[in-house]
Amino acid sequence: MSKLVIMGTVEVAPERRDQVLPLLMAHRARCLKDEPGTLRFEVLLPREGDSRILIHEVYQDDEAFEAHRNAPSRAQWLQETTGMDVKVIATRCSPVE
Incomplete structure (x- = not known):
């Protein structure tokens, strides 16, 4: 089976981005450490300076x-960001090789 790539946008209020970013980075670190099937997890900030991640x-x-979606780290991140009005829009992609 082929790799799966997720291209995502995390939408958050501008005043909340500095709170959400370290939580997402901690989630990223846990995923890369604890989920062998997670090969890459990059967090990017647009240069336009908007509130998206x-x-x-x-x-x-x-x-x-699917293992990632059901892993403890995702549940922790969702719980930590409760009430911050965080919206994640994700697109599943197949890499062209």
Whole structure:
């Protein structure tokens, strides 16, 4: 089975981005450490300076992504950002190799 790439946008109020960013970075570190099928997890800030946070994730396959979705780190991140009005928009992609 082929790799799965997630291109995502985390939308957050401008005054909340500085609170959400370290939580997302901690989530990223846990995923890369504890989820063998998570191959890459990049967090990017647009140079335009808006309130979006972009994410680029690569998983070994669809099963690895489902494991990520059900992992304790994701549940922790969702709980930590409760009430911060965080919205994640993700697009599943297949890499062209």
